[in-house]
Amino acid sequence: MNEIYIEKYELVGLSIKISGSLNKELVGLSGKVILETKNMIIIETENGRKSIPKSLCKFETNDGKILIDGQKLVKRSHERLESYIWLEI
Numbered sequence: 001m002n003e004i005y006i007e008k009y010e011l012v013g014l015s016i017k018i019s020g021s022l023n024k025e026l027v028g029l030s031g032k033v034i035l036e037t038k039n040m041i042i043i044e045t046e047n048g049r050k051s052i053p054k055s056l057c058k059f060e061t062n063d064g065k066i067l068i069d070g071q072k073l074v075k076r077s078h079e080r081l082e083s084y085i086w087l088e089i
Helices: 077-089
Strands: 014-020 028-038 040-045 050-051 055-063 067-069
Touching: none
Parallel strands: none
Antiparallel strands: 014 028, 014 055, 028 040, 040 050, 055 067
């Protein structure tokens, strides 16, 4: 599997599944990301909206091809994106 720096990209609109978490009740939860804050991802599931703490979870895309460590996402999305823009210049 090729390593992809998903933290460079916008997560809103991405379909994800929680593949690991310190809170075992969250593992297996899946849905579409509808909002992202500094510490939380809000996903739309079959049973409504769920707020997921980024730092506790590991995510994967629904096709299982991209794995995401939530610890690397703990920033506001625009701050995370800005830091990569500065690194690439």
